[in-house]
Amino acid sequence: MPHIRVSEAARFLGVSDDTVRRWIDHGALTGTKDASGRLVVDGLELAHLAREQAALPEDPSKVGRSARNRFVGLVTGITTDKVMAQVEMQCGPFRVVSLMSSEAVRELGLELGSVATAVVKATTVIVETAQGKSIT
Numbered sequence: 001m002p003h004i005r006v007s008e009a010a011r012f013l014g015v016s017d018d019t020v021r022r023w024i025d026h027g028a029l030t031g032t033k034d035a036s037g038r039l040v041v042d043g044l045e046l047a048h049l050a051r052e053q054a055a056l057p058e059d060p061s062k063v064g065r066s067a068r069n070r071f072v073g074l075v076t077g078i079t080t081d082k083v084m085a086q087v088e089m090q091c092g093p094f095r096v097v098s099l100m101s102s103e104a105v106r107e108l109g110l111e112l113g114s115v116a117t118a119v120v121k122a123t124t125v126i127v128e129t130a131q132g133k134s135i136t
């Protein structure tokens with residue numbers, strides 16, 4: 001299993017290094033020392049904790065959909081012209097940007113600070129790693 005340094009674990013979870021260390025001290029995470037003597041956590045254990053901690057607000061629409069990727073957040077930016085609009089949302093730690101018609105912005109009643117849900121149905125998802133091989 002990969003081992004993740006405390007500072008990186010904190011960044012992935014959106015908490016401070018001290019919080020990760022407290023979780024280790026209280027048994028929520030298991031800390032070990034790497035070959036350099038630095039405190040690290042198991043990558044799989046961190047992934048499980050990240051999933052448990054990931055609590056976005058519940059989708060207020062209560063509508064069933066086949067798309068599983070729903071991000072509830074706040075509208076933080078709207079740029080419109082006569083035909084098209086760019087809507088930016090902050091969904092937890094994620095910035096989501098959508099291009100839509102200006103008419104859709106008006107019909108949805110979108111305005112800065114309003115709550116909305118970004119629904120993503122992707123047929124292509126690209127996954128990258130630092131140690132992976134480049135395929136062209």
